[in-house]
Amino acid sequence: MDASNKYSIPKGYNTTRLILRSLRYFRRNTINAITINMEKFGDTYSVVFPGNRLIVVTRDLSFIQHVLRDNHTNYHKSKHMVDKIGKLFGNGLLFSSGSYWLQQRRLIQPGFHMKKLQGLYSIVAERIETLLASFPSGQAVNVYPAIYxxxxxxILRSLFDIDLSRETMHEISTLFNEMQEFVIKDLNRPLRRLTYIFTHKDKINMRYRDRLRVIMHGIIEQRRRDTRTYNDLLDMLLNARxxxxxxxxxxxxxxxxxxVLMLAGHETTANTLCWLLSMVVKKPQVMDRLRVIAGSTDIYDSVKNDYINAVINESMRLRPAAFMTDRMALSDDGVGQWSYPKDTVIIxxxxxxxxxxxxxxxxxAFIPERFLDDAGKLRKMPAFFPFGAGPRLCIGNNFAMAEMCFFIHAFFRHFTISSTGQEPVMMPLITLRPDKVVLKVWPIPGLTKRSVGQ
Ligand code: HEM
Known part of the structure; x- marks a missing residue:
């Protein structure tokens, strides 16, 4: 592309320099690599990939708002991500674009309104209380697998509020996790693709996808025969018109x-909760305050508790599970001093x-109070995008906040934690995972388990 005269493209790396840097780049994690590039080029920089694919990475607030909100109709999800992930996980909200996306969003949105979600809260709170009963404890517990x-x-129970057999649960989670890990590796290690010719990984994962869809078909058929009333997400999807x-x-x-709801709705919350514990454990005053709130309020009130919300927000500020996203320009566009051609991918x-x-x-610094005003009430911050922005804002944001509030409430009622001195390492894959979160975890002795709703 000879775009140098027609467009005003941010400075950055061209193909040759990119190839020279790529070895060093892949050894670093994405977040560190982008941060270093921004120190060099500023808040917005460009990379020209082989084949003249132009990518612009930005942390400029007005640029982000332009792409995600003000001129969102000029942007679709990038083809690269959609092709790679959508092939296995289908054409749901997260991967669709244009008029199909809008139609689906309008259809599904009402199911995620606050009022509608109230019906799901009891399912979520009950699950948390039940599953925390077998939460591991000890001197050095990696809490990530248990929280995951x-x-x-x-999310499975919120989708299907039925007692799936242990085997079905196991099969769904195995197939799903295999596919998810495959996609993560495929996106983060593109050269590995060459080995698939010999290992047939593509075909194997397509078989997993087909099997998973057969199980889902079975669940839907069974639900159609069932005469009982349900209040789960499947019911919402079946009854949407x-x-x-x-x-x-x-x-x-x-x-x-x-x-898509399964994919978007579990690792994001698991990561956030794990990062939260890893940061809170170093702040005794924060933990004390959470413990007092948990011991003196009802679990359902935690959703409206300003302090719990502020602690979650501060955790998502420092460790946003969705640390970046991408869009592709449908026509030439520009913002501020920059302009760029059609097909540019903006990150x-x-x-x-x-x-x-x-x-x-x-x-x-980890300071939850920054999200509170002088009266201790939660305040909105303009440079805060944990759930994205504009019409494609996370559809599950209220659900996720409620789930995380319930978890914190229940966790600090049942457990005390202290630091092992081990710091989790960031693994920015599709979401921002910690490698592990190793804590000292002890059940609170003599605590009579308060059942949900009491
Ligand atoms: C802490 C937890 C979560 C975080 C940080 C998070 C973050 C995000 C972000 C940043 C986006 C926008 C992506 C973009 O603009 O490209 C998004 C979209 C989405 N999220 Fe979440 N999410 C979370 C939990 C959930 C949950 C629990 C669900 C479902 C129950 C969910 C379902 C979705 C869906 C379906 C979309 C696509 C919406 C659309 O494009 O219309 N998310 N999420």
Whole structure:
């Protein structure tokens, strides 16, 4: 592309320099590599990939708002991500674009309104209390696998409020996790693709996908025969009707949306909760305050508790599970001093905005109070994008906040934690995972388990 005259493209790396740097780049994690590049080029920089694919990475607030909100109709999800992930996980909300996305979003959105979610809260809170009963304790517990399982279990139960057999649960979670790990490796280690010719990984994962869809079809058929009333997400998807035709989604469309809700709705919350514990454990006053709140309030009130919300927000500011996203320009566009051609991929780098000195005082410090006003009430911050922005804002944000509030409430009622001195390492894959979160975890002695709703 000879775009140098026509467009005003941010400085950055061209193909040759990119190839020279790529070895060093791949050894670093994505977040550190982008941060170093921004120190060199500023808040917005470009990379020209082989084949003249132009990518612009930005932590500029007005650029991000332009792409995600003000001129969102000019942007689709990038083809690269959609092709790689959508091939296995279908064409649900997260991967669709344009008029199909809008139609699906309008259809599904009402199911995630606060009022509608109230019905799911009892399912979520009950799951958390039950699963915490077997939470591991000891001198050096890596809490990540247990919290991951809890989050997976919660999304599954919120989708299908039925007692799936242990074998079915196991099969769903095995197939799902295999596919998810495959996609993560595929996206982060593109050269590995060459080995698939010999290992047939693509085909194997397509078989996993097909098997998973057969199980989902079975669950939907069983639900259609069931005469009982349900209040789960599957019920919402089955009963949703398109405004114009009054028709319901096909089973395949429902399965696409189920898979997307599963994908988007467990690792993000698991990561956030793990990062939160890893930061809170170093702040005794924060832990004390959470413990007092948990011991003196009802679990359902935690959703509206300003302090719990502030602690979650501060954790998502420092360690945003969705540390960046991507969009592709449908036509030439520009913002501020920059302009760029059609097909440019823009990467809004949320992690960078959350750590910017321009927007935050002591940006690297964990200070939940920054999210509270003088009266102790939660306040909105403009440079805060844990759930994205604009019309594609996370559809599950209220659900996720409620789940995390319930978890914190229940966890600090049942357990005390202290630090082992081990720091989790960031693994920015599709989401920002910790490698492990090793804590000392002890059940609170003599605590009579308070059942949900008491
Ligand atoms: C802490 C937890 C979560 C975080 C940090 C998070 C973050 C995000 C972000 C940043 C986006 C926007 C992506 C973009 O603009 O490209 C998004 C979209 C989405 N999220 Fe979440 N999410 C969380 C939990 C959930 C949960 C629990 C669900 C479902 C129950 C969910 C379902 C979705 C879906 C379906 C989309 C696509 C929406 C659309 O494009 O219309 N998320 N999420």
């Amino acid at each position: 399982q809890i989050a997976f279990n919660i 398109y405004e114009d035709t009054g028709e319901a989604m096909s089973d395949d469309q429902i399965i696409d949306e189920v898979l 809004p780098f949320f992690y960078g905005v959350h750590r910017s000195k321009d927007h935050w005082e002591s940006p690297d």
